[in-house]
Amino acid sequence: DQQVKQNSPSLSVQEGRISILNCDYTNSMFDYFLWYKKYPAEGPTFLISISSIKDKNEDGRFTVFLNKSAKHLSLHIVPSQPGDSAVYFCAATSGGNRDDKIIFGKGTRLHILP
Amino acid sequence: DAGVIQSPRHEVTEMGQEVTLRCKPISGHNSLFWYRQTMMRGLELLIYFNNNVPIDDSGMPEDRFSAKMPNASFSTLKIQPSEPRDSAVYFCASSPGQLQYFGAGTRLSVL
Numbered sequence: 001d002q003q004v005k006q007n008s009p010s011l012s013v014q015e016g017r018i019s020i021l022n023c024d025y026t027n028s029m030f031d032y033f034l035w036y037k038k039y040p041a042e043g044p045t046f047l048i049s050i051s052s053i054k055d056k057n058e059d060g061r062f063t064v065f066l067n068k069s070a071k072h073l074s075l076h077i078v079p080s081q082p083g084d085s086a087v088y089f090c091a092a093t094s095g096g097n098r099d100d101k102i103i104f105g106k107g108t109r110l111h112i113l114p
Numbered sequence: 115d116a117g118v119i120q121s122p123r124h125e126v127t128e129m130g131q132e133v134t135l136r137c138k139p140i141s142g143h144n145s146l147f148w149y150r151q152t153m154m155r156g157l158e159l160l161i162y163f164n165n166n167v168p169i170d171d172s173g174m175p176e177d178r179f180s181a182k183m184p185n186a187s188f189s190t191l192k193i194q195p196s197e198p199r200d201s202a203v204y205f206c207a208s209s210p211g212q213l214q215y216f217g218a219g220t221r222l223s224v225l
Binding site for chain 2: 034036041042043044045046049089101102103104105106107
């Protein structure tokens with residue numbers, strides 16, 4: 001049973017437009033959410049996170065929105081750039097101890113079209 | 115710091131052989147994680163250590179898989195005997211207590 005779901009395996013977006021990647025979770029104990037980005041032949045790297053006490057966190061072109069009642073979060077990239085083409089993993093964890101394991105979704109492959 | 119270092123980067127072996135994957139975490143990080151990435155299951159946690167002690171190995175698929183962390187700077191993931199369905203990319207990650215930092219992974223192919 002997947003606790004973190006990314007239902008879109010892939011997404012194509014025109015360069016300069018907004019990319020929206022979605023993620024749903026089932027465990028109401030999750031209180032910290034992360035997005036990781038992965039290029040081919042490399043390991044995932046941290047992109048942005050959000051605590052459950054917030055509903056929005058912004059870092060440059062990247063914004064994560066959290067809707068706790070719907071158990072849904074999304075990552076917005078504006079404007080999308082060619083270097084954003086990668087696999088994006090949504091992840092979640094619970095508890096104040098960040099040593100706890102992180103549960104990852106299956107990932108969404110984002111293609112930025114020229 | 116060179117980051118999390120995994121070796122080998124690629125491993126091709128025959129069914130039934132023993133496979134050992136190695137990981138050197140970032141110095142000072144007290145947690146280490148082993149993940150497996152497949153198309154079907156995505157990125158799944160196999161086991162994680164805190165201060166060299168295994169904390170949660172519930173993700174280890176079978177007794178054929180074992181992991182050790184003899185000291186703070188080294189960990190191994192062993193598969194014995196290996197099977198074709200073990201083919202995947204295996205990642206190691208370390209953490210100072212907040213974010214996880216991943217190695218480049220080992221791509222394992224079991225023929």
